[in-house]
Amino acid sequence: MIDFDEAVRLVGEIALPLGRERLAIADARGRILAEPVLARMSAPPSDVSAMDGYAVRETDLDLFPAALKVIGESFPAGGCEARLNAGEAVRIFTGAPIPEGADRVVMQENVHREGALAIIDEAPGPGRHIRGRGSDFKEGDILLEPGRPMDARALVAAAAADVAEVAVWRQPRLFVLSTGDELVDPGQARDGSGTIPESVSFGVAALALDWGATFVGKRRLRDELPTMERIAGEALASADILVVTGGASVGEKDYAKQMFAPYGLDLIFSKVAIKPGKPVWLGRAGRTIVIGLPGNPGSALVTARLLLAPLLAGLSGRPPASALRWRPAPLAAAIGPCGARETFARARWLNGMAVPLSNQDSSAQKMLAMADILVRRRACAPARDAGEMVDVLDF
Ligand SMILES: Nc1nc2c(c(=O)[nH]1)N[C@H]1C(S)=C(S)[C@@H](COP(=O)(O)OP(=O)(O)OC[C@H]3O[C@@H](n4cnc5c(N)ncnc54)[C@H](O)[C@@H]3O)O[C@H]1N2
Numbered sequence: 001m002i003d004f005d006e007a008v009r010l011v012g013e014i015a016l017p018l019g020r021e022r023l024a025i026a027d028a029r030g031r032i033l034a035e036p037v038l039a040r041m042s043a044p045p046s047d048v049s050a051m052d053g054y055a056v057r058e059t060d061l062d063l064f065p066a067a068l069k070v071i072g073e074s075f076p077a078g079g080c081e082a083r084l085n086a087g088e089a090v091r092i093f094t095g096a097p098i099p100e101g102a103d104r105v106v107m108q109e110n111v112h113r114e115g116a117l118a119i120i121d122e123a124p125g126p127g128r129h130i131r132g133r134g135s136d137f138k139e140g141d142i143l144l145e146p147g148r149p150m151d152a153r154a155l156v157a158a159a160a161a162d163v164a165e166v167a168v169w170r171q172p173r174l175f176v177l178s179t180g181d182e183l184v185d186p187g188q189a190r191d192g193s194g195t196i197p198e199s200v201s202f203g204v205a206a207l208a209l210d211w212g213a214t215f216v217g218k219r220r221l222r223d224e225l226p227t228m229e230r231i232a233g234e235a236l237a238s239a240d241i242l243v244v245t246g247g248a249s250v251g252e253k254d255y256a257k258q259m260f261a262p263y264g265l266d267l268i269f270s271k272v273a274i275k276p277g278k279p280v281w282l283g284r285a286g287r288t289i290v291i292g293l294p295g296n297p298g299s300a301l302v303t304a305r306l307l308l309a310p311l312l313a314g315l316s317g318r319p320p321a322s323a324l325r326w327r328p329a330p331l332a333a334a335i336g337p338c339g340a341r342e343t344f345a346r347a348r349w350l351n352g353m354a355v356p357l358s359n360q361d362s363s364a365q366k367m368l369a370m371a372d373i374l375v376r377r378r379a380c381a382p383a384r385d386a387g388e389m390v391d392v393l394d395f
């Protein structure tokens with residue numbers, strides 16, 4: 001059995017980006033850039049007005065009121081061709097090109113019109129209200145670095161760079177196999193014949209999407225090895241990463257690993273000294289990574305958060321460690337000493353403090369819904385009082 005840090009290190013070794021693809025920016029939301037985004041034009045493309053008002057010559061503003069003859073209009077989509085001479089102004093709007101000869105804009109609030117004349121009653125202050133060509137960015141500038149997630153702000157910058165397509169890392173295709181004769185679809189379990197609702201795959205799929213995967217399918221498997229082997233083969237063929245839930249322990253029908261034997265499963269680790277989630281395992285079968293999560297729903301979601309999330313982060317182009325940003329936080333209540341396995345207590349985040357939940361059983365599902373952080377407790381750590389600091393992770 002290895003410890004948690006070693007498991008994270010081994011995950012990091014195989015969590016490498018899968019490959020690049022080019023996507024229209026409209027389809028790139030949430031993806032990670034594989035190449036920088038360079039500006040294909042300068043912004044603004046010419047000197048433009050920052051205000052609605054009048055483009056004028058500074059030298060015409062020495063005596064007030066100043067009466068300037070309006071000789072044309074400049075709109076963002078079409079500038080004024082005429083050149084400004086002494087005593088002249090051009091009506092201008094925000095984003096419109098500054099006409100030749102003008103060197104400042106007077107806001108329209110400081111101007112009134114008398115027919116063709118723009119009258120500026122008093123000195124309009126120091127602001128020139130001109131955005132210089134390329135003052136935001138210049139053609140060829142790097143606007144977005146590789147590794148940057150295409151979030152709302154990055155999408156704006158890419159589009160502004162006049163870039164229609166970006167190079168991003170491919171998303172890992174994820175397939176989930178849930179093992180267990182007792183499992184049925186939610187809505188089918190109340191007939192008293194010993195069945196329970198299959199719940200874990202829904203959480204694993206949701207978590208995986210949050211960490212960059214695309215979901216390609218799931219199957220529920222009865223504990224019959226020949227069928228399991230056949231479906232394992234189909235799932236391996238369609239996925240970059242295959243999650244198997246349940247059957248990870250030592251029970252007689254725990255075939256989770258065995259079903260991959262025909263495909264040459266190469267185990268990277270099996271069992272980690274953590275609570276919950278001890279039976280978690282990781283391996284490869286051909287080009288597909290296989291991660292086995294324990295069947296207990298609490299163990300499954302905690303191990304998914306602690307090991308699957310960094311794995312998916314890495315496969316989709318982020319640093320794996322970006323999924324494990326622990327932060328110090330005070331405890332809202334005392335907790336007892338930690339046992340021999342490093343423990344990840346389900347807790348709530350309340351008023352800037354960690355509130356450990358009362359039911360830490362790895363099968364607990366109601367409590368799972370209440371937990372939004374994990375509290376990390378090192379193996380054999382002593383009891384802690386309320387107010388003492390612990391490391392927490394968003395769950
Ligand atoms: N003799 C030992 N027994 C167990 C050990 C051990 O070391 N020695 N480890 C325990 C630990 S720790 C865990 S965690 C569990 C996990 O074992 P499995 O991965 O084999 O899980 P299952 O036996 O398949 O299921 C456990 C439990 O969870 C329910 N389950 C399973 N899958 C789902 C699902 N998709 N949705 C909802 N619920 C699910 C299942 O019905 C069982 O109740 O083993 C301990 N035993």
Ligand code: MOO
Nearest residue numbers: 276277278299362
């Ligand atoms: O890992 Mo098991 O999760 O301790 O119940």
